[in-house]
Amino acid sequence: MVITPKINDADVIFNPKTFHYHTTMSVDEIILRSRFQPLKRILAYDVFNTGFNGWMTLLPNFTEYPDFDVPKTLVNKDQWPPVMLSSATYRYPGTHGAMSGTFSLKLSTRPVHSRYEDIPAPGSMGHAIKRLSFYTPGSRFLQIECWFSYTAEQDTLDSDDHPQPGLHERSIRAFGMGFDIQERGERYQVGVRHLNCFNGNLVQRWEIENSADVTDKEWAFGLEGDWCKRGIDPWWFGRRYPDGRHEAFQIIPDSHQQLIYNETDCKLNWQYMRLKIDTLNREYVEFQCQDRIWDLRGTHVTNVPGYHRIDNLINPLFWVETDEDRRVFFYIDSVVVSQE
Template sequence: MKHVIALDAGLNKYQPLKKIICYDDFDKGFNGWMDLHPNYVGKDFNTLRHSHVDKTQWGPLTLSSASFRLTGTHGSMDGTYSLKLSTRQTANPYTEAPAPGSLAHGIKRLTTHLPKGLRQYEMWYAYTPEQDRQGLSEQAMRAFGIFFDIQDDEHRYFIGARYVNAVNGEMVRRWQIFRAKEGITDVEWAYGVENDWCKMGIDAMWYGKRYPDGSTDGFEWVPDGYQDLCYNESDDKINWSYLRLLIDTEKREYVELQSGDRVFDLRGIKPTLTAPYARVKGLFNPSMWVENDTDRRVFFYADSVVISAE
């Protein structure tokens, strides 16, 4: 007997692996994506350990029709709504820890169910600072990125990519991958805090010392990773762009990063492996985030996301 499989037409703009784990079209709702908050595990929902980075003020996630003061409503790439990440109007200099509210973070909480092997994260996205003044303000966007937070039987590791757009007002436009510098201690990683919840290699979005050129103790530059992304001529216009990350969970390695028509070969590069955390065995969380570079809100829009496996 022959079987006919009908696929959503929206998948035509993706190139998924054989098994589609999820296809999140935000016209159909949040699809399990939510804000990231600290672990409220202390008495009366207070955090158990002190951290130098205040994670309680990260910007909100909303479903957005991408409406602007001058251009009206963009809608999403396919439909009306996209997932919108919004920072708050605050930022520290790049070489300091991120200010409370200077990041927005979206996460989908999954666990593994397939044999180890290739995994892929695909999305169409757009970004812009808030259209609240005249002039072109591309430099208000510091960085954005995607990653998987994975824990198997032996290790927990973050594996993903970050686009460094601007540092202290100067354009950089280079890709990085999650990979911590060797020799960094847990205390150095957490800005001098003893017994911080986070260990070296985890949560590099806001941990790890930062340097004036855009490098950090938590990321490594992608070879030949400069890319001038399409931004358009003003802050009230957005352009949808394609992003794809391919990894190997059997080898615990990067495979490829594709941004638009650029494909970066990352084969053989390994992320930073840490000891497993309690109670999160089988963790497989896809995530995205955005960070601003000035005291101005910036927005990151995800039209849809596809997570797939071989």
């Protein structure tokens, strides 16, 4: 389509049906408006082909005596591997690249796992986080949307009685995105995960972070020895069960969705997802993946009294988890965080 910018139209209000003809938007802004559905104020638009843009690995706090030690914990979090800028380079096809250039942000796991219902093994997850804050008075909605892909490491063949011993989709337990938020003195973590496979059972459904009615001790696997609050750190807390239930997550009805996992572990298809929440009423609003949209209105978040010194915090984050002793990877081409 031919774009004919008009020099004096810089103030034209965005209209998705006509913007091709009536604005002076840069190519970057046209791509932003075409690939994403940002709310009125864009807090972050990160295309990872340009760099890390402040996204880093989530690690524990180094605050303890005598040597900047890590507080005692039930779940070892210093084994989550580093996030990196990936060219998605594989043995046979070479470099896959990204949707917006050569590099995407890659989360990975170590080749270790525990059974679904056990405490996550050190290194069985990878987390990426960016640290932001509220800035607009009266802001109600908060949204994260991204273009992503995922794959398992093309390391060794599975048993040769398997029809496709070199296809490792079942190694990917889950991936997801969401926020860590504190506003008006309440902290909550909201997010959505694709539970792909647990203990080898391929389920491929979407679930939102929302805690069952359990005690703080039950939230911490019934164990003492950690600072645990129901609803906080749902990625690795909350008891999990052999039937796939997780006390930290709530299944979105009718959410079975087979995403594109394209024939081999070295093909990536870039896919879209978007989560919108209401920080005024503290509830979920909507989730979209590919061309499907789920209405989540009326689902309240799990909030707890706020922590010291982090009011107005907005930390968007992504994570990935492995279901086998194999590295799995989650790639993000670009992400938009927006508010209105």
